[in-house]
Amino acid sequence: MADETQRPHPPEDVQEVGSPQQFAALAHPLRQRILFALGHRPATISGLAVQLDTRKGNVAHHLKVLREAGLVYVAETRQVRGGTEQYYQRTARRMLVAEPQGAGTAAMFGAFAQELDRSQAESVVTLRHLRLTAEQARRLGETLARLVDEAEEAPAGEPVHGVLVALYERARPEADGPA
Incomplete structure (x- = not known):
């Protein structure tokens, strides 16, 4: 007996992450994995626990x-067997971190590593350093973002693939002494 008491509303397309509270929330690999899991549809605590192989x-x-x-919300509630079941959803389809911070970035890479470890399919991970002008870097960043945004999704039931895109300028090495 399911009784919907709240209608889900679609998540925003993009949410900018920038508050200290949001960075703190992103600084744990399981929270990153929860956000990954909520990327396509709302889920309950029980459903997430099974999917992520952890306790409710x-x-x-x-x-x-x-x-x-402010990174997830209750999208829907249902009355089931005398209790209330809540379905959680991400607040945005894509989260943009304008000024990444170390702890959140480390957690994201930790969650990424956990996802790779659990995957039974072949993965592609490449790290390459390129010499680029500011204009080339801007164009490459826009192209990568567009490729991910425009990727056509298969119907429900097909495997979900994670995509991690990063373009950054490497820190310049400090001088080893006087020039």
């Missing part, structure tokens, strides 16, 4: 942190 209490705690940071 663990998922509930991390969802609370993400919700307080």
Whole structure:
């Protein structure tokens, strides 16, 4: 007996992440994995616990942190067997971190590494350093973002693939002494 008491509304297309509370929320690999899991459809605490192979209490705690940071919301509630089941959804399809911070970036890469470890399919991971002008870097960044945004999604039931895109300027090495 499912009784919808709240209609889901679609997530925003892009949300800019920038508050200290949001960076703190992103600084844990399980919270990153929860955000990945909520990328295509809302899910309950129980469903996420099964999908992420962790305890419901663990998922509930991390969802609370993400919700307080404004990164997820309750999209729908249903009355089931005398209780209320909540379906959580990301607040945005894509989250843009304008000024990445170390802890959040480390957590994102930790979650990425966990996802790779759990994947049974062949993965592609490449790190390459290129000498680029500012204009070339801008164009490459726009092209990469466009490729990901325009990727055509297969119907439900097909495997979900993670895509991690990063373009950054390497820090210049410090001089080893006087020039």
